[in-house]
Amino acid sequence: MSALVLAGAAQFAAVGLWAQGVSWPAIVGLTALINMRNVIYGVAIAPWLAGFPRIHRAAMAHILADETFALAVVHFRRIGVADAFGYWMTGLTSLVWIVMSAVGHVAGRVVADPAALGLDAVFPAAMACLVVVLADTPASRVASASGAAMATGLGLFLPTGVPVVVAAILAPALGGVLLRQRP
């Protein structure tokens, strides 16, 4: 599942729903909903990757996820151009996900509580640190802060995955409006 789907939140949700006896159309539908933010990632990164052949872009799409998007955008911005090698290197995070899923399957029986090792802090810390790099203008700082506030607030009421999609659409507009830069 980790190699084919390559989408952590959707995989966790699917396993939880399957364990509760939820039907497969509901599981597949929720997967699409949770992964809807990939559409936004794809639209945001498409102009960078426009110079590559379509078949190459189709292959690149399989590894497009939170971590690869974040690392690729930071990398492209830093060097001022999209490079294929750099993009595929961000895919190492996907490889780590697949390998660690297998390791977790085996080691999970040995390690009683992975959270006791502090490993649950890795993902939020990585995302927050990449925000520090990306938020280099007043508009991007407003967008990241309002995105965090919006998604966290909405997360109390909306299903997993939806709050981040809503924040990803509305927070950039707010950042632009607040700083009189039309979004």
Add this chain to the structure above:
Amino acid sequence: MRLEVVLIIVLMALVTYATRGLPLVIDRFSRLPPRMSRWLGLVAPATLGGLAGTSSLLVQQPEGPSLLVGPSTIGVIAAIVVMYRRRSLPLAIGTAIALTAMLRWFAAIELNGGLQ
């Protein structure tokens, strides 16, 4: 493995790939008006901010999600400070892991009545 499980995994892979692949293979998305490009330039910080906020502040409880400032939240704040000052991702994440684990260890000792 049951056939139904395989079918679910394949369908999950297909819908997930559709969300990733369509914007990248349809050329229309690579030629956008300037206003849309400016908006898209802010999508990454907004999305990552949202992911950082929800994953460090929300916890899933049986009765639904709730806000919690716990050891991992403090670890994430420390990581932000380290990243801001040192610009080193491995150092920042290492700090978050170490601090989170340490705080949980102290909490466990406290719960067990302190060091004997």
